Amino acid sequence: MSDVPLLESAVIARLKAELQAKESKIRDQATALEHSRKIFARASVAARIGVWECSLPDETLHWTDVVYDIFDLPRGSNLNRNQIVECYAENTAKELQRRRKRAIEDRSGFEMDAEIITVQGNRRWIRITATVESENDLPVRIFGMKQDITEQKILLDRTRYLADFDLLTGLANRSQFQMRLADLCKIDAGQSPRGALLLIDLDGFKIINDSLGHPVGDECLKEVANRLLALCHETEVVARIGGDEFAILLGSQFGQDAITDLARQIVGSVSKPLEFFGQSPKLGASVGIALIDDCVPSDVVKNADTALYAAKAAGRNTFQVFDPARTPNEKAA
Secondary structure, three states: OOHHHHHHHHHHHHHHHHHHHHHHHHHHHHHHHHHHHHHHHHHHHHHOEEEEEEEOOOOOEEEOHHHHHHOOOOOOOOOOHHHHHOOEOHHHHHHHHHHHHHHHHHOOEEEEEEEEEOOOOOEEEEEEEEEEEEEOOEEEEEEEEEEEOHHHHHHHHHHHHHHHEOOOOOOEOHHHHHHHHHHHHHOOOOOOOOOEEEEEEEEOHHHHHHHHOHHHHHHHHHHHHHHHHHHOOOOOEEEEOOOOEEEEEEOOOOOHHHHHHHHHHHHHHHOOOOOEOOEOOOOEEEEEEEEOOOOOHHHHHHHHHHHHHHHHHOOOOOEEEOOOOOOHHHHOO
16 A cells, blocks of 8 residues: 555644644634623723724714713714714814814824713713824824713812812812912012902801801801802902901902902991891901012911901901001000
8 A cells, every 4th residue: 555645644634633723723812802802892881981983084983882872872873073073062172173183284193181062961071092094194094092081070170179169168268378379479579569468357256156056157157258259259369268267369450449448348248147047146357458569478468467456456347457667566456
């Protein structure tokens, strides 16, 4: 018997074995790839990240399911880019168009946060990443990811709010007040005065807190804040800087008469009747005024505090303007 048929059979058997091994490897790779796709899909949904693509120049859109979900559109529905752009807030749409145009011209990319109003009227924030792909130096598509960052945006805005505003009254807090005062002390060094600081201390607030309780005291503080805001439309800052202490910063447009007139209005407004939970607490306000001139912020606060002390010494429920010409004893009189 010839050895040729045996040799051919051996070669065929070896080739079949190699083919089966490759098919098995391909199946394993396909299984691994499908597993990876499932993990990516689940992670994409969990992170609210979707992939998008826009063909150029015909502007045909292709989205993954998550992007449809972000815009509250049925998955797989037809997409019209002009209609999608209408979902973006006006300022956001202009900025998106500017960056997109530049990226296409430069064959580059961009990243930005955008505000949208979905087709169902839900307001959301999304983070967009985009990259332009070219062939023969011609842009053929722009693609990237869109992520729903609404919760992150709300948390960030809340954190920023807490950093700058008083939680109870909604007024600026001490930190924001100090930053704005520092700004006023820096600008227009040749202009004097550059504005004024009004420090306000509530007369009778401790008695209200002790006798009627903190809930009534809190309502008093909120009402005082509302009354101050109603009077201070053109001021720089209205802040709560302590328990029952408030501060108002006025710009250089306020002359001496306007400053004292505002202080007089504040005293009158705070002393008007209050009523909370069937109680009628009585409040007053002592106001100390210091001009913001060629001095550091701490000196402005010190001068206003000196004037505030003088207002309290004068019988409370009134205001005093700091006068550097007075002696220390006269300041407290």
